[in-house]
Amino acid sequence: MDKHELTQSEIGQSTILESFKPDSRLMKIYFVQFYLLLILIVGGIGSIITIIWFFDDTLDKDIAIIISIVVGTVILSIALIGSVLIPFYINSINYTLTTHEVIVSKGIITRSKKVVNFRNITNFNQKIGPFDRLIGGDNFGTIAIETAGMSGQKARPEQKLEGVVPVRELTSRLRAILMKMKGQAAVTADMETAPALEEEELLKQILDTLKDISSKI
DSSP states (O other): OOTTSOOGGGGTTOOEEEEEOOOTHHHHHHHHHHHHHHHHHHHHHHHHHHHHHHHOTTSOHHHHHHHHHHHHHHHHHHHHHHHHHHHHHHHHOEEEEESSEEEEEEOSSSOEEEEEEGGGEEEEEEEOOHHIIIIIOTTOEEEEEEEGGGTTOTTOOSEEEEEETTHHHHHHHHHHHHHHHHHHHHHHHHHHHHHHHHHHHHHHHHHHHHHHHHHHO
């Protein structure tokens, strides 16, 4: 484990099953998405400046040139900063699977640790988008962790495991763990509710007997 990975003492009584980082191809996807967004922004701003340049006779051309230079400098600065920060951010991500929870750790300046307990998880959804297929192939993608509290917000999973390879196999393993734990919980719940069901049946029988007696009086 590297310095970003969690130790046994950091997760308490849980046993670490697996600890891993996103595949390196996730960085390529981040770069592609980042530069596509910049291209859209530059295209939009460029179109606005061009329209003003040709159709607004009151605009001082020198001011328009200065605005263009300032905007270009800002865009270039954002591109450079993003190019530096993206690798650091991707390298900061670490996923840890334990016997009780899924832990997502990430962050450059402020490091966050998000813990999702298996008993709160409702499903693991496998997502392979167009960029995933183009850059990573058919077994590269994201696993969205859904919980009961987030079930009404389709675009907001509790946590995401991005850049997972092989995503299909890991999703199946996580679902198997979840089904096993939910099965154990269901057995426990049945044992707890059994006395209540027996009491309800007894009350129903007493009520039916009283009705029968009442009809004969």
